[in-house]
Amino acid sequence: MKRVFITTLSLMVLLASACAWAQEPLRLENSRISLSFDRKSGALTAIGNKLTAEIYGICGDEWEVEAVEFQAKSADLKLASLSCQGEVVTARYASDRIIVEVTYTLHGENHFVEKQLALTGSGVHGLKKVTVSRPTFSCPGLQMVPYRYPKFGHAPGREPECTFFGRTAKGGLFTGLEYSFDSSALKGDNVILELAPGLKMRAGEKLLCEPAYFGVYQHGPFDKETKDLPLQSESDAMVAMTSAILGPPRFGLVPIMNGWMSQTERGESTEQSIAQDMKALDVMAQCGIDWYSDAHPWGGEISRMNVLGADDKYQPGPMVQKFLEHARKLNVKVMLFATLNNTHPWAAGKPFRQDRPDWLIDAGASRPANAPAWRQSGKGNCIGVRDFREWLDRIYLEAIAGGPYQGWEMDGDFFGGMGAVGQLVPADCQSGKHDHLPGNSDYASQKALTQIMAGIRQDSPKTYIEAFRPSQDLGIWALKYVDSCFTLDEYGVQSGNLAAGDKIRTWSRIRVHHNFFPHYIDQPQLFPGQGNWPSKNLDFILLSALSSSPNQTYYIPTKTGLPDADKAEIRKWLDWGRKNIEYLKVRKDLPDWPAAGKVDGAAHIVGDHGLICLFNSSATQLTGEFALTEACIGLKATGKLQISQEYPASDRKIVSTPGQTVRWEVPPATVIVIRIQPKENI
Numbered sequence: 001m002k003r004v005f006i007t008t009l010s011l012m013v014l015l016a017s018a019c020a021w022a023q024e025p026l027r028l029e030n031s032r033i034s035l036s037f038d039r040k041s042g043a044l045t046a047i048g049n050k051l052t053a054e055i056y057g058i059c060g061d062e063w064e065v066e067a068v069e070f071q072a073k074s075a076d077l078k079l080a081s082l083s084c085q086g087e088v089v090t091a092r093y094a095s096d097r098i099i100v101e102v103t104y105t106l107h108g109e110n111h112f113v114e115k116q117l118a119l120t121g122s123g124v125h126g127l128k129k130v131t132v133s134r135p136t137f138s139c140p141g142l143q144m145v146p147y148r149y150p151k152f153g154h155a156p157g158r159e160p161e162c163t164f165f166g167r168t169a170k171g172g173l174f175t176g177l178e179y180s181f182d183s184s185a186l187k188g189d190n191v192i193l194e195l196a197p198g199l200k201m202r203a204g205e206k207l208l209c210e211p212a213y214f215g216v217y218q219h220g221p222f223d224k225e226t227k228d229l230p231l232q233s234e235s236d237a238m239v240a241m242t243s244a245i246l247g248p249p250r251f252g253l254v255p256i257m258n259g260w261m262s263q264t265e266r267g268e269s270t271e272q273s274i275a276q277d278m279k280a281l282d283v284m285a286q287c288g289i290d291w292y293s294d295a296h297p298w299g300g301e302i303s304r305m306n307v308l309g310a311d312d313k314y315q316p317g318p319m320v321q322k323f324l325e326h327a328r329k330l331n332v333k334v335m336l337f338a339t340l341n342n343t344h345p346w347a348a349g350k351p352f353r354q355d356r357p358d359w360l361i362d363a364g365a366s367r368p369a370n371a372p373a374w375r376q377s378g379k380g381n382c383i384g385v386r387d388f389r390e391w392l393d394r395i396y397l398e399a400i401a402g403g404p405y406q407g408w409e410m411d412g413d414f415f416g417g418m419g420a421v422g423q424l425v426p427a428d429c430q431s432g433k434h435d436h437l438p439g440n441s442d443y444a445s446q447k448a449l450t451q452i453m454a455g456i457r458q459d460s461p462k463t464y465i466e467a468f469r470p471s472q473d474l475g476i477w478a479l480k481y482v483d484s485c486f487t488l489d490e491y492g493v494q495s496g497n498l499a500a501g502d503k504i505r506t507w508s509r510i511r512v513h514h515n516f517f518p519h520y521i522d523q524p525q526l527f528p529g530q531g532n533w534p535s536k537n538l539d540f541i542l543l544s545a546l547s548s549s550p551n552q553t554y555y556i557p558t559k560t561g562l563p564d565a566d567k568a569e570i571r572k573w574l575d576w577g578r579k580n581i582e583y584l585k586v587r588k589d590l591p592d593w594p595a596a597g598k599v600d601g602a603a604h605i606v607g608d609h610g611l612i613c614l615f616n617s618s619a620t621q622l623t624g625e626f627a628l629t630e631a632c633i634g635l636k637a638t639g640k641l642q643i644s645q646e647y648p649a650s651d652r653k654i655v656s657t658p659g660q661t662v663r664w665e666v667p668p669a670t671v672i673v674i675r676i677q678p679k680e681n682i
Contacts, residue, residue, distance in 0.1 A: 026082065028089050028104065032111040033216050035089075035104065041074070042082045042091030042102065044115070044135070049216035051111070052170035057138040060190065063102065063117055064134075067201075068126035068437075070097045097122055112215030112241050114178075118208050125201045126437050131194040132177060132212045143167045146186045147230055150475050150515045159183075161475050163516075164191050165234050171218035174237060178245070179210040180474040181442045198437040199444055210477070215241055221631050222591050229514060238516040242476050249520040250483060251464055252581045254551045255574050256335070257284040258486075259295030261528065261555040267347045269300030274319045278326045280558035285330040288571030289554055292327060293409060293466065293486075294337040297344050299323070305343040306350045310391070314399040324404040335407035335466060336399055340392075340449065341380040345411075351381045352392065358433050359388040365430035365438060382429045384436040384444030393452050400460045408456055409486075410449070411468035446470075446478060453481035466523075476516050484523040484551040487511070497537040498617040498669055500526070501544035502594040505602075505615065508548035509593060519587045522549040533562045539647075540617070542573040543671045547602045547613040550577075550584050583610045588634040590626055599624030599666050603633035608641070609677040610634075616666040625663045628656060628676075640679035647673040655679055 025036035025045060034048035044061040048054070065072045077093040077100065084090075089104040101118040117132055137144070145165045162184045163176040175191060177184055182195045193212045201207055217237035225231065230238070257280075260266060264280045265273035281292065298305045299320035308314070316324060327334050341361070343349040351360055358364070361382040383389055400408060427445040429436065436444035453465055467485045471478040479485055487507070504524045511517040524545040527534065534541075545552045554570075556562065577584060583604035594600045594615065599622045601614040612633065614624040626633050628641060637658045644653040648670070656662060666672055 026084055026089060028084065028087070028106050028113070030106060030109050032109060033106070033113065035106070035113055035214075037082075037089055037091075037104070039082060040079065042079050042093075043074070044104065044133075044214070047137075047173060047214055047216065049171060049173065049218075051216060051218035052168070054139055054168060054170060056142070056166065056173050059136045059138070060134045062131075062134055063100065064129075064131040064194075065098060065100065065117075065119060065127070066129040067098075067121075068128060069123075070125070072098050072100065074100070074102075097125075107244065110241070110244050111217065111237060112174075112213050112244075114211040114213050114245075116209060116211040118206050119201065120206045121201045121203060123203045127197045127199045127201050127207070128437070129183075129194060129196050130209050131192065132209065133175075133193045134190060135175070135193075136190050137166050137173065139166070139168055141168050142172070144186055144189060144191065147228075150473075161477060163230075163238065165230065167231075171216065171233065173214065173216050174234060175212065175214045177210055177212050178477045178480075179443075180446060180478050182210075195443065196440065197443045198440050199447075200435050200437065213241060232513070235513045235516065239512060239518060242516050243518040246476075246480060246482075246518060246521065249550060249585050252550065253546075253574065253577045253584070254291055254464065254484065255289045255577075256291040256293050256466070256523075256551070256553045257287075257289045257556050257558075258293045258525075258553045260293070262295070263557060263559040264295040265300060266295045267300065267344075268302050269296065269319050269323075271319060273300070274323050276559070278323060280556075281323075281327055281330055281332055283558040283561075283567075284554075284556055285332055286564075286567045286571070287554070287556065288574040289556070290331060291333050291335065291407065291464070293335045293407075293553065296347075297337045297339045297349070297411075299337075302344045302348055305352070306348075307354065308352065308395070309355065310353070314395050315402065316404060321404070328404075333406035333464075334404065335409045335464070336396075336405040338396055338399075338408060338410055340383055340410060340470075349379075351379060353381070353388070356388070359385050361427075361429045361431070363431040364433050367430065368428070382427075382431065382434055382441065382445075383448045384427070384429060384434050384441040386435045386448075389448045389452065393455055396452065396456060397459050400456065400463055406462075407464035407466060409466040409468060410453075410471070446474065450478070450480055457481045479517075479521055482521060484549075485517070485521055486523050486553055487525075497534050497541035500528075500534075501537070501541040501615065501671075502617050504541065504544045504548055505600065506594050509589060512587075512589070519549050520551070520585055523551040523553050524548045525553050525555065527555045533557055533560075533566070535563060535566050537669060538566060538569045539573065540615070540669070540671050542570065543613055543673070544615065546573065546577045546584060547587070547604070549587075550581060580604070580611060582606060586610075586634065588632070590624075590632070598622070601626070603635075605634040605636075605676065608635065608637035608639075610675075611646075612674040612676065613671060614664060614666050614674065615671050617669060619668050621665055621667050623663050624666050625661055627661045628658050635676070637678065641676055642679045643674060643676050645672055646675045647671075 028035045032050050036046040038045050047056045062074045077095050080094045081092045087106045091102045093100045099120040104113050104115050106113045148160050148162045161180050166173040177193050184193050217233050220233040222232040264277045299316050359381050361380045427441045429441040430438050432438045465483045467482045472487050508522050511522050512519050526545050588603040590601045592598045592600045599614050599616050604611045616622045
C-alpha cells in the first residue's frame with residue numbers, strides 16, 4: 001500500500017510539473033532584450049527591455065494570409081510544433097491549403113528580434129495580403145508614435161515604409177517591416193504590420209516574406225522631441241539595427257568618378273568616344289580616384305544588347321575591352337552599368353529579348369489611360385516575370401565572372417521608367433501572364449531586384465554593388481546586399497565649396513538620423529553642377545565628404561580640365577582617407593547640425609583613439625566642443641588622453657581625462673582635424 005501511495009504521489013508531482021511547464025512562457029533572451037512566447041499559440045506575449053527594466057505586454061501577435069482562393073489565420077490553424085534552438089524560436093502551423101512556419105530570431109547580443117513568415121502552398125495561389133503581426137503593446141505611460149520615411153520620392157498611393165516607436169519615460173520599443181512599400185498602420189493602439197505581395201505562389205514552393213522587427217532602446221542625453229522626427233535615441237537604435245542586418249562595410253575607401261556627370265560618353269560607343277573616355281580615366285587617376293562609374297549602360301554597346309538572344313552572353317566588344325585594359329593599367333576599377341527593364345532608359349534602348357513580348361510590362365493587357373509615354377510605347381520589360389529575372393541574372397553573373405568589372409551598378413528609374421528624376425514611378429503592371437497578380441507589382445519587382453543583388457554577392461563576393469534608381473528612392477530596406485547608394489540630394493549648383501560641404505554633411509545626417517542609413521552605405525556627391533571649377537576651400541568639401549562616408553562620388557571636368565594643383569589636393573586627401581579608413585568606417589555625429597553661427601562635426605573613434613573633424617563655414621572664428629564620453633563621441637577610455645590638432649598643422653596639444661568637455665577654436669571658413677589617443681601610447 002505504501003509503495004502504491006508513493007507511486008501515485010510521484011505521478012501527481014510529475015503531472016503538476018508538466019502542467020506548470022505547459023503554462024510557463026517559452027523565453028528567448030540576451031543581455032539587452034527578453035521575449036516571452038505562449039506555448040499553446042506560439043505567439044509573442046511580452047518583450048522585456050533590459051536597458052530600462054521595463055516589460056511591454058503584447059496582445060495580438062497573430063498572422064493572417066489572404067489569397068485569392070482562401071484565407072488562413074493563426075487563430076484558426078492548429079499549432080503543429082513549437083521549438084527553441086539556440087537563438088531561434090520556430091512555430092509551425094498547417095492546413096490542407098498552406099503551411100506557415102514562423103521564426104523569431106535573436107542575433108547574439110543585439111537589441112532586436114526578427115519575425116519572419118515562410119509560406120508553402122499546396123497549389124497555385126494568388127497571394128493578396130500578408131499580415132505578419134497585429135500587436136497591441138501595454139506598459140505604464142506607453143505612447144505609440146508612427147514615423148514614415150523617406151519623406152520624398154514616393155508616388156501618390158504608395159506610402160513609404162513606417163516604423164512605430166513606443167515611448168515611455170525611460171526609453172521604449174520600436175517595430176516595423178523590412179519592406180519599402182508595406183501597408184502597415186496604427187489603428188488606435190493596434191499596430192498592424194502587413195504587406196500586399198500580389199504574387200502568384202507555385203505549388204510546394206516556399207516563399208520567405210519580409211521580416212518584422214521588434215527592438216528596444218533607452219533614452220539618451222541628446223533626446224529632444226521634434227515634430228514628425230524620431231528621437232536621437234530612437235534613431236541610434238534603428239541605425240544600430242540596420243547596420244547589424246545589412247552587415248559591416250566590405251570595402252575600404254571607395255572614391256568613384258561618376259562618368260555620366262564627368263563629361264564622358266553616355267550613348268553608343270565609338271572609336272572616338274572610347275579614346276576620349278580613356279583620357280578621362282587619366283584625369284581621374286591623377287586625382288587619386290580609383291573607381292569609375294560608367295556613363296553608358298553595358299559599355300555603350302546598346303545595339304548589341306538590343307538583339308541579345310536566349311543563349312547569348314554579354315561579352316565586351318573590342319572597343320570596350322580596349323577601354324577596360326587601359327583602366328587596368330591605371331589600377332582603376334570599373335563598374336558595370338547594368339539596367340533592369342530596358343537596355344538604355346535614356347537613349348536608343350529597347351526592352352530586352354525582342355523574341356519575348358510576353359515579358360513586356362502590361363503584356364496582353366490594356367495599359368492604364370494615364371500611363372506615361374514609355375508605357376504606351378511598350379518600351380519596358382516587367383521584372384516581375386521570373387523567367388526574365390533569371391535570364392537577366394545569368395547575364396549579370398556571366399559578365400562579372402569574365403573578370404573585367406570589379407563593381408556592378410543598377411540604374412534606370414523604378415522598374416521600367418524612363419529615367420525621371422525626383423518622382424518614383426510605381427510598378428503596376430496589368431498583365432495576367434506574369435508571376436504577379438495584375439495591378440500593383442511593386443512587391444514582385446522589388447523582391448526580384450533584391451534577389452538579383454543577393455545572387456551577385458553570393459556568386460561574386462568581391463564585387464562592389466552600387467545602387468542608383470530604383471533603390472535610392474525606396475529607402476533603407478531596398479538596400480540589402482548593397483555597398484553604397486548613390487543619391488541626388490546634393491544635386492545642383494552650389495555657391496562654392498563651403499556651402500557644398502555644409503550641404504553634404506546636412507544631407508548625410510538626414511539619411512542617417514531620419515532615414516536610418518548606416519553612414520558607410522551613404523555616398524556623398526562632390527562638385528555637382530560645376531560651371532566654373534571651384535578651386536577654393538577644397539579641403540572643406542573633401543573632408544566633409546570623407547567624414548560623412550567611406551564612399552564618395554565625384555563629378556570631374558575631364559574635358560574642360562582642372563588645375564594640376566587641385567588634382568594634387570584631391571589626391572592628398574584621398575590618400576589621407578585611405579590611411580585613416582578604419583576610423584572613417586565609424587561615425588558619431590556631434591549634437592549640433594550644420595548651421596549659421598555653429599561648429600558641427602563628427603567623431604571617428606575606435607575604442608580609445610581616433611579622429612574628430614570640426615567644421616566652421618562662417619566668416620568668424622567659433623568655438624566647437626565635445627565631451628570625452630561614449631555618448632558624445634563613442635570614446636571608450638579609462639586613462640589620460642592627449643588631444644592634438646593634426647590639420648591645419650598646429651602645436652596645440654592638451655591632456656585630459658574621460659568625461660571632460662573639450663573646447664577648440666575653429667577659424668572662419670575652416671575645417672580642423674583633431675586626433676585623440678591614450679597619453680601612455682605617445
